[in-house]
Amino acid sequence: MNDPVAILKRDHREVAQMLKTLEASKPGARRRQTVEKLTQALQLHMEIEERDIYPVVQRVVGNEEAEEAAVEHRLAREGLSDLQRLVDAPGFGAVVAMLTAGIKHHVKEEEQEVFPELKRKIDRDQLAALGDSVAAAKKPQRSRRRVAA
DSSP states (O other): OOOHHHHHHHHHHHHHHHHHHHHTOOSSHHHHHHHHHHHHHHHHHHHHIIIIIHHHHHHHTOHHHHHHHHHHHHHHHHHHHHHHHTTTSTTHHHHHHHHHHHHHHHHHHIIIIIHHHHHHHSOHHHHHHHHHHHHHHHHHHHHHHHHHO
């Protein structure tokens, strides 16, 4: 069974690692490449959560959790935009720090509160269907990653 929570947690770890890389980075091609990779990964992750996960969260966990996630996703998108705009400029480190803090907050809530409650409140078949949907949405990215490697 594809576990949607495990897939999303793996995304969280990858994003945290890219942010850590950016925190220590210097202006240049490698930083720009990491910003692009982070942007693509985070945008796909948020799209999957918004399309597949949070409608179920809203229905079975609560509207407040879904609304808070929507705000946090909007702030993450703004942070990504600032990251791209300031990739080789002063202020880049501050944007990385702000984005990192916001994402850590979001991840902590998801992993400690939202995801466990979601798993408690839906049955195994619903969880499997969610997992299949998340895995299918991630599949094109995996193919590109293999081609690029």
